Every structure is written in structure tokens, then in C-alpha cells.
Amino acid sequence: MITAGVLAKQSDVPLFTIRYYTRIGLLKPLRNSQNGYKIYQPSDETRLRFIVAAKALGFTLPEIAEILDEAKHGNSPCPLVREIIERRIEENRRKIKEMKKLQKKMENTLKDWKQMDNSMPNGDSICYLIESVAEIENTA
Numbered sequence: 001m002i003t004a005g006v007l008a009k010q011s012d013v014p015l016f017t018i019r020y021y022t023r024i025g026l027l028k029p030l031r032n033s034q035n036g037y038k039i040y041q042p043s044d045e046t047r048l049r050f051i052v053a054a055k056a057l058g059f060t061l062p063e064i065a066e067i068l069d070e071a072k073h074g075n076s077p078c079p080l081v082r083e084i085i086e087r088r089i090e091e092n093r094r095k096i097k098e099m100k101k102l103q104k105k106m107e108n109t110l111k112d113w114k115q116m117d118n119s120m121p122n123g124d125s126i127c128y129l130i131e132s133v134a135e136i137e138n139t140a
Helices: 004-011 015-023 042-056 061-072 078-113 128-139
Strands: none
Touching: 004 015, 004 042, 015 042, 042 061, 061 078, 078 128
């Protein structure tokens, strides 16, 4: 049995993270009846390693809670894990596509801006460079 501080050091996870995971129910330590301290079991360290690995794969804390709940009820969480990761892969592909489009737009815009003179704000204009992009998009 170990304290949150020891668990944090052994797991190389910040103490505030251990406390947060405990507060939201991902970790469920026992209470020391003599002093009321939260006492973590070896199974909590295993669970924490699982949480860290799942987060590294992009799972959210609510998704991790759902996976842990499936396992707690004796169900294989594997189908759920596959479903979540498949959905996340599609989301990432969409985001990558959007980011590539934005990157290209930024590169083209910068190329255009390098040909433009600097201007001072005049009350009607704040930054001509950015405003020129809006003008171009409105006429397109």
C-alpha cells in the first residue's frame, strides 16, 4: 500500500494528476482508517499505467472511464476500444486534411504579403495584410 506521492514518483506521473484521476473516479484508493489518508494498491499502479498508455494513444478520460467500466463488469472492452480508435483515426484524417489546406492557404498568403507594402492603421483599417485576405475571399 502506497500514498499518492509514492505512486506519482513510481509512475513518473505528476502528483496533481494522481489526485485529479482520484477525484474523477479513475483511481479508487482505499482509506486508512487510522488517519484517513488515501492508500493506493498495486492494482492502482497497473490502472495508472493503463490510463497513461490510453492517453498516449489519444483516448479521452471519459473514454478511458468507459473502457474501465466495461472491464469492471466482466466484459471485454476490446470491441469498444477498436470502435473508438477507428473513429479517432477518421477524425485525425479529417483534421490533417484541414490542416494541410490551412497550411497551403497560409503559404500562399505569405507569398502574396511579401509583395505588399506595410501600412499604418487609419481608423478604417487595422492590418491591411489580414484585411486583404478577407477582401479576396469575399470576391471569390
